[in-house]
Amino acid sequence: MPVMFFAIKYSAKFLLRLLSVRGKEAKKESINDLVIIGSIALLEMLILEFVLAAFLRGSYSFSAFFREMDAVAGPVYIAMLAVFAFMPAGLVVMSIEHAAAEMSL
Numbered sequence: 750m751p752v753m754f755f756a757i758k759y760s761a762k763f764l765l766r767l768l769s770v771r772g773k774e775a776k777k778e779s780i781n782d783l784v785i786i787g788s789i790a791l792l793e794m795l796i797l798e799f800v801l802a803a804f805l806r807g808s809y810s811f812s813a814f815f816r817e818m819d820a821v822a823g824p825v826y827i828a829m830l831a832v833f834a835f836m837p838a839g840l841v842v843m844s845i846e847h848a849a850a851e852m853s854l
Contacts (some may be wrong), residue, residue, distance in 0.1 A: 753829050761787075761836035771839055783838040789835040 770779055803809035818826065
């Protein structure tokens with residue numbers, strides 16, 4: 750899972766660079782937009798993963814997808830999906846807080 754975390758962080762940084770979002774200039778609306786972008790990306794990724802699993806295994810149900818997850822790796826995977834959705838907004842919020850801390854020094 751550490752590889753998945755670093756891939757998520759790298760892709761979120763790439764997205765922020767692509768959209769030219771800087772922490773110091775970010776507004777609340779841009780953070781909301783980043784949460785929406787992350788949520789749409791998560792939805793697209795889950796749809797693609799479910800369709801691919803259904804294609805590779807034949808007939809496949811949504812409940813079977815979650816039922817067949819490992820007891821430890823399954824919840825960690827679901828948590829990483831949440832991180833995937835909120836990482837772009839989280840990076841901007843962290844950079845805003847970092848900029849505010851530098852200004853107060």
